[in-house]
Amino acid sequence: xxxxxxxxxxxxxxxxxxxxxxxxxxxxxxxxxxxxxxxxxxxxxxxxxxxxxxxxxxxxxxxxxxxxxxxxxxxxxxxxxxxxxxxxxxxxxxxxxxxxxxxxxxxxxx
Amino acid sequence: xxxxxxxxxxxxxxxxxxxxxxxxxxxxxxxxxxxxxxxxxxxxxxxxxxxxxxxxxxxxxxxxxxxxxxxxxxxxxxxxxxxxxxxxxxxxxxxxxxxxxxxxxxxxxxxxxxxxxxx
Numbered sequence: 001x002x003x004x005x006x007x008x009x010x011x012x013x014x015x016x017x018x019x020x021x022x023x024x025x026x027x028x029x030x031x032x033x034x035x036x037x038x039x040x041x042x043x044x045x046x047x048x049x050x051x052x053x054x055x056x057x058x059x060x061x062x063x064x065x066x067x068x069x070x071x072x073x074x075x076x077x078x079x080x081x082x083x084x085x086x087x088x089x090x091x092x093x094x095x096x097x098x099x100x101x102x103x104x105x106x107x108x109x110x
Numbered sequence: 111x112x113x114x115x116x117x118x119x120x121x122x123x124x125x126x127x128x129x130x131x132x133x134x135x136x137x138x139x140x141x142x143x144x145x146x147x148x149x150x151x152x153x154x155x156x157x158x159x160x161x162x163x164x165x166x167x168x169x170x171x172x173x174x175x176x177x178x179x180x181x182x183x184x185x186x187x188x189x190x191x192x193x194x195x196x197x198x199x200x201x202x203x204x205x206x207x208x209x210x211x212x213x214x215x216x217x218x219x220x221x222x223x224x225x226x227x228x229x
Contacts, residue, residue: 033212033215039157044221044222045219088156090159091213091214099159099172102156
Protein backbone atom coordinates (compact mmCIF):
# COMPACT_ATOMS: atom_id res chain seq x y z
CA UNK A 1 0.00 0.00 0.00
CA UNK A 2 1.65 3.22 -1.19
CA UNK A 3 1.64 6.38 0.90
CA UNK A 4 0.60 8.38 -2.17
CA UNK A 5 -2.48 7.29 -4.12
CA UNK A 6 -2.61 7.20 -7.91
CA UNK A 7 -5.11 5.57 -10.27
CA UNK A 8 -3.69 2.27 -11.57
CA UNK A 9 -4.38 3.15 -15.19
CA UNK A 10 -5.61 5.86 -17.53
CA UNK A 11 -6.16 5.87 -21.26
CA UNK A 12 -6.90 8.31 -24.06
CA UNK A 13 -6.65 8.61 -27.82
CA UNK A 14 -3.69 10.10 -29.68
CA UNK A 15 -3.85 13.89 -29.72
CA UNK A 16 -6.10 14.03 -26.68
CA UNK A 17 -5.36 15.20 -23.13
CA UNK A 18 -5.08 13.11 -20.00
CA UNK A 19 -4.63 13.90 -16.34
CA UNK A 20 -3.14 11.70 -13.62
CA UNK A 21 -3.91 12.44 -10.00
CA UNK A 22 -1.81 11.80 -6.92
CA UNK A 23 -3.20 12.30 -3.44
CA UNK A 24 -1.47 12.32 -0.09
CA UNK A 25 -1.57 14.12 3.22
CA UNK A 26 -0.22 17.13 5.06
CA UNK A 27 2.93 15.22 6.02
CA UNK A 28 3.93 14.71 2.40
CA UNK A 29 2.28 16.51 -0.53
CA UNK A 30 0.70 19.15 1.66
CA UNK A 31 4.02 20.54 2.88
CA UNK A 32 6.66 19.37 0.42
CA UNK A 33 7.47 19.72 -3.25
CA UNK A 34 6.32 16.92 -5.56
CA UNK A 35 8.04 15.43 -8.59
CA UNK A 36 6.69 13.32 -11.44
CA UNK A 37 8.57 10.58 -13.27
CA UNK A 38 7.99 8.76 -16.55
CA UNK A 39 9.19 5.19 -16.87
CA UNK A 40 9.13 3.78 -20.38
CA UNK A 41 9.24 -0.02 -20.65
CA UNK A 42 12.69 -1.40 -19.90
CA UNK A 43 14.22 1.95 -19.01
CA UNK A 44 15.06 3.91 -15.88
CA UNK A 45 12.59 6.52 -14.63
CA UNK A 46 12.99 10.02 -16.02
CA UNK A 47 12.23 13.27 -14.21
CA UNK A 48 9.28 15.03 -15.87
CA UNK A 49 8.18 17.64 -13.34
CA UNK A 50 9.79 18.95 -10.16
CA UNK A 51 8.79 21.47 -7.52
CA UNK A 52 5.12 20.64 -8.31
CA UNK A 53 5.05 22.35 -11.70
CA UNK A 54 8.53 23.01 -13.13
CA UNK A 55 9.88 21.20 -16.18
CA UNK A 56 13.54 20.20 -16.50
CA UNK A 57 15.36 21.28 -19.61
CA UNK A 58 14.29 19.18 -22.57
CA UNK A 59 10.84 18.22 -21.28
CA UNK A 60 8.20 19.51 -23.72
CA UNK A 61 5.47 21.84 -22.51
CA UNK A 62 2.90 19.12 -23.31
CA UNK A 63 3.67 17.98 -19.77
CA UNK A 64 2.44 20.10 -16.87
CA UNK A 65 2.02 19.79 -13.13
CA UNK A 66 -0.21 21.45 -10.58
CA UNK A 67 -0.88 21.21 -6.85
CA UNK A 68 -3.87 21.88 -4.67
CA UNK A 69 -3.72 21.14 -0.97
CA UNK A 70 -2.70 17.53 -0.50
CA UNK A 71 -3.11 16.50 -4.14
CA UNK A 72 -1.15 17.01 -7.31
CA UNK A 73 -2.02 16.45 -10.94
CA UNK A 74 0.08 15.64 -14.00
CA UNK A 75 -1.36 16.76 -17.31
CA UNK A 76 -0.29 15.54 -20.72
CA UNK A 77 -1.66 17.15 -23.88
CA UNK A 78 -1.28 16.13 -27.51
CA UNK A 79 -0.89 12.47 -26.55
CA UNK A 80 1.52 10.40 -28.60
CA UNK A 81 1.99 6.64 -28.70
CA UNK A 82 5.47 7.26 -27.33
CA UNK A 83 3.91 8.58 -24.13
CA UNK A 84 2.77 5.07 -23.17
CA UNK A 85 4.59 4.49 -19.92
CA UNK A 86 4.23 4.23 -16.17
CA UNK A 87 4.01 7.55 -14.34
CA UNK A 88 4.92 8.09 -10.69
CA UNK A 89 4.56 10.95 -8.26
CA UNK A 90 7.09 11.28 -5.47
CA UNK A 91 7.86 13.50 -2.54
CA UNK A 92 9.30 13.61 0.97
CA UNK A 93 7.21 12.54 3.94
CA UNK A 94 8.13 14.62 6.96
CA UNK A 95 6.49 12.25 9.45
CA UNK A 96 8.27 9.19 8.10
CA UNK A 97 11.50 11.10 7.34
CA UNK A 98 11.54 9.14 4.12
CA UNK A 99 10.95 9.48 0.42
CA UNK A 100 7.63 8.16 -0.84
CA UNK A 101 6.19 7.33 -4.25
CA UNK A 102 2.72 6.76 -5.57
CA UNK A 103 1.84 3.28 -6.76
CA UNK A 104 2.22 4.34 -10.37
CA UNK A 105 -0.23 4.91 -13.22
CA UNK A 106 -0.03 3.06 -16.51
CA UNK A 107 -0.90 5.32 -19.43
CA UNK A 108 -2.30 3.67 -22.54
CA UNK A 109 -2.64 5.70 -25.72
CA UNK A 110 -5.40 3.95 -27.64
CA UNK B 111 27.42 15.39 -17.65
CA UNK B 112 26.94 13.37 -14.48
CA UNK B 113 26.28 9.67 -14.99
CA UNK B 114 25.51 6.89 -12.52
CA UNK B 115 26.21 3.18 -12.96
CA UNK B 116 25.12 0.36 -10.66
CA UNK B 117 27.22 -2.76 -10.23
CA UNK B 118 27.00 -5.94 -8.18
CA UNK B 119 25.84 -9.57 -8.24
CA UNK B 120 22.67 -10.32 -10.15
CA UNK B 121 21.87 -13.36 -8.02
CA UNK B 122 21.79 -13.55 -4.23
CA UNK B 123 20.77 -16.51 -2.07
CA UNK B 124 18.00 -16.17 0.50
CA UNK B 125 19.16 -15.01 3.94
CA UNK B 126 22.36 -13.55 2.48
CA UNK B 127 23.31 -9.89 2.02
CA UNK B 128 22.68 -8.01 -1.21
CA UNK B 129 25.52 -5.60 -2.01
CA UNK B 130 25.46 -3.00 -4.79
CA UNK B 131 27.71 -0.08 -5.68
CA UNK B 132 26.88 3.06 -7.64
CA UNK B 133 29.75 4.78 -9.42
CA UNK B 134 29.36 8.47 -10.19
CA UNK B 135 31.17 9.88 -13.21
CA UNK B 136 31.32 13.31 -14.77
CA UNK B 137 31.63 15.20 -11.49
CA UNK B 138 32.72 14.75 -7.90
CA UNK B 139 30.18 13.03 -5.66
CA UNK B 140 31.09 15.66 -3.06
CA UNK B 141 30.14 18.68 -5.15
CA UNK B 142 26.73 20.27 -5.33
CA UNK B 143 25.51 19.30 -1.89
CA UNK B 144 23.26 16.51 -3.14
CA UNK B 145 21.92 13.40 -1.49
CA UNK B 146 22.50 10.06 -3.20
CA UNK B 147 19.68 7.52 -3.16
CA UNK B 148 18.77 3.92 -3.81
CA UNK B 149 15.37 3.02 -5.27
CA UNK B 150 13.98 -0.31 -6.41
CA UNK B 151 11.15 -1.66 -8.51
CA UNK B 152 9.99 -5.22 -7.94
CA UNK B 153 8.48 -6.92 -10.98
CA UNK B 154 4.86 -5.97 -11.42
CA UNK B 155 5.05 -3.35 -8.69
CA UNK B 156 5.85 0.33 -8.36
CA UNK B 157 8.91 2.27 -7.28
CA UNK B 158 10.08 1.95 -3.69
CA UNK B 159 12.50 4.40 -2.08
CA UNK B 160 15.13 2.51 -0.09
CA UNK B 161 17.21 5.28 1.40
CA UNK B 162 19.74 8.04 0.84
CA UNK B 163 23.10 9.35 2.02
CA UNK B 164 24.72 12.76 2.16
CA UNK B 165 28.40 13.41 1.65
CA UNK B 166 28.93 13.78 5.40
CA UNK B 167 27.56 10.27 5.93
CA UNK B 168 24.10 11.26 7.19
CA UNK B 169 21.49 8.73 6.11
CA UNK B 170 17.71 8.29 5.93
CA UNK B 171 16.09 4.90 5.35
CA UNK B 172 12.67 3.58 4.42
CA UNK B 173 11.13 2.60 7.77
CA UNK B 174 9.97 -0.74 6.33
CA UNK B 175 13.57 -1.66 5.41
CA UNK B 176 15.52 0.23 8.04
CA UNK B 177 16.51 -2.79 10.12
CA UNK B 178 18.16 -4.45 7.11
CA UNK B 179 19.62 -1.53 5.12
CA UNK B 180 22.99 0.17 5.23
CA UNK B 181 24.02 2.88 2.75
CA UNK B 182 27.60 4.12 2.74
CA UNK B 183 29.66 6.56 0.71
CA UNK B 184 33.28 6.58 -0.47
CA UNK B 185 34.10 10.06 -1.72
CA UNK B 186 37.63 9.04 -2.73
CA UNK B 187 36.21 6.47 -5.15
CA UNK B 188 33.23 8.62 -6.15
CA UNK B 189 30.92 5.78 -5.14
CA UNK B 190 28.09 5.01 -2.78
CA UNK B 191 26.87 1.57 -1.81
CA UNK B 192 23.84 -0.38 -0.64
CA UNK B 193 23.77 -3.40 1.64
CA UNK B 194 20.50 -5.20 2.30
CA UNK B 195 20.73 -8.09 4.74
CA UNK B 196 18.62 -11.21 5.25
CA UNK B 197 17.15 -11.04 1.76
CA UNK B 198 14.11 -13.02 0.64
CA UNK B 199 12.35 -13.47 -2.69
CA UNK B 200 10.43 -10.28 -1.95
CA UNK B 201 13.69 -8.35 -2.42
CA UNK B 202 13.93 -9.45 -6.06
CA UNK B 203 13.78 -6.23 -8.06
CA UNK B 204 15.51 -3.83 -10.39
CA UNK B 205 17.67 -1.60 -8.20
CA UNK B 206 18.44 1.97 -9.23
CA UNK B 207 20.82 4.53 -7.84
CA UNK B 208 19.86 8.16 -8.31
CA UNK B 209 20.99 11.66 -7.51
CA UNK B 210 18.59 13.42 -5.17
CA UNK B 211 18.83 16.97 -6.46
CA UNK B 212 16.70 18.33 -3.65
CA UNK B 213 14.18 16.70 -1.34
CA UNK B 214 13.42 13.60 -3.41
CA UNK B 215 13.76 15.24 -6.81
CA UNK B 216 15.67 12.49 -8.55
CA UNK B 217 17.16 14.18 -11.58
CA UNK B 218 19.79 11.63 -12.61
CA UNK B 219 19.33 7.85 -12.55
CA UNK B 220 21.50 4.86 -13.20
CA UNK B 221 20.29 2.38 -15.81
CA UNK B 222 19.29 -0.07 -13.10
CA UNK B 223 20.48 -3.56 -12.23
CA UNK B 224 18.31 -6.65 -11.82
CA UNK B 225 18.87 -8.59 -8.61
CA UNK B 226 17.20 -11.97 -8.15
CA UNK B 227 16.99 -13.68 -4.78
CA UNK B 228 16.95 -17.42 -5.34
CA UNK B 229 18.62 -20.55 -3.88
